[in-house]
Amino acid sequence: MPRIPVCSGCTRPGSTGVYRDVPRRGLGAGATDRAVEQFDAAPCEATADPLFQLVSGRPPEMLLVVAASGHENVAAIADAGAARGIWVIVDLCYERLIYEAVPHNLPRILFDRLRDRTVIAGSASKAYAMTGWRCGWTIAPKELTAAFNVIQGQSTSNITSITQKAALAAITGSQDPVTAMLDEYRRRRDSIHAWLTANPGIQCVKPSGAFYLFPDFSEFLSPDGIRTTSELAQALLDDARVAVTPGEAFDAPGFVRLSYATSMADLKRGTAKILEYLHALEAKNAPARA
Ligand SMILES: Cc1ncc(COP(=O)(O)O)c(C=O)c1O
Numbered sequence: 001m002p003r004i005p006v007c008s009g010c011t012r013p014g015s016t017g018v019y020r021d022v023p024r025r026g027l028g029a030g031a032t033d034r035a036v037e038q039f040d041a042a043p044c045e046a047t048a049d050p051l052f053q054l055v056s057g058r059p060p061e062m063l064l065v066v067a068a069s070g071h072e073n074v075a076a077i078a079d080a081g082a083a084r085g086i087w088v089i090v091d092l093c094y095e096r097l098i099y100e101a102v103p104h105n106l107p108r109i110l111f112d113r114l115r116d117r118t119v120i121a122g123s124a125s126k127a128y129a130m131t132g133w134r135c136g137w138t139i140a141p142k143e144l145t146a147a148f149n150v151i152q153g154q155s156t157s158n159i160t161s162i163t164q165k166a167a168l169a170a171i172t173g174s175q176d177p178v179t180a181m182l183d184e185y186r187r188r189r190d191s192i193h194a195w196l197t198a199n200p201g202i203q204c205v206k207p208s209g210a211f212y213l214f215p216d217f218s219e220f221l222s223p224d225g226i227r228t229t230s231e232l233a234q235a236l237l238d239d240a241r242v243a244v245t246p247g248e249a250f251d252a253p254g255f256v257r258l259s260y261a262t263s264m265a266d267l268k269r270g271t272a273k274i275l276e277y278l279h280a281l282e283a284k285n286a287p288a289r290a
Helices: 021-026 049-057 071-084 106-117 142-155 161-172 176-197 229-240 264-289
Strands: 004-007 036-039 062-065 087-091 118-123 136-139 256-259
Touching: 071 087, 071 106, 087 106, 106 118, 176 264, 229 256, 229 264, 256 264
Parallel strands: 004 036, 004 062, 062 087, 087 118
Antiparallel strands: 118 136
């Protein structure tokens, strides 16, 4: 079974999270959750030491980089990959949704250092709000691309001509709407972050990209009440009518993922309901903690 460390490019849970989905959706039935190790690379300016420890311990066969983690880190990852025959897959699907974007040319670095073992993946889903259109792309060695085609052709057949035209228009047209949407996402991020952290029991990193917040709700869990964020997510759905994703799905118990890819009005209403629910939980848990 392949060992696949997932490098999120952040030091704490907070900016992204598809770790558990990756093996199930991308690598077929043989890969299980255990095949994935979540791995936080140091941020851009720091060194890639933790990665080297990992690589020199029990070398993985593949490394998935979910966020753009800076030139030095990516160069170090590419060199480690080249020296040890490790494949590197870079997921750039949020590339255009980074709030304080730093210019980079990660493909160049990877192609210069690890051309034969690099896969760059992109998608129309996020920047162009085309999730339902199911259009993504990869840049990869020829043989691998041929193998992707075999799998894709027999599973989802192909991307419809309508989607292809739409994706082409999105990519080659004006990118002003993407910038406008990024500004809107920034406003939403800052607003929900402020609403949530007004409660001193909630810690929440401000993400530097994408459109999810990942607050720590462990303060509201209790062995005699709601014990996990999976239970909390179910309770919020049943009682507050708000959908959130439990942290257990991302190997981060105690955390909850909130998507802000919806209107400010809905976010305000949804966050108020969550806070109200947590407030009630706090009151319920208080006697047991006293
Ligand atoms: C980091 C990351 N990569 C890839 C995807 C896949 O997006 P899609 O299959 O819609 O292109 C997602 C979707 O949530 C994501 O968060």
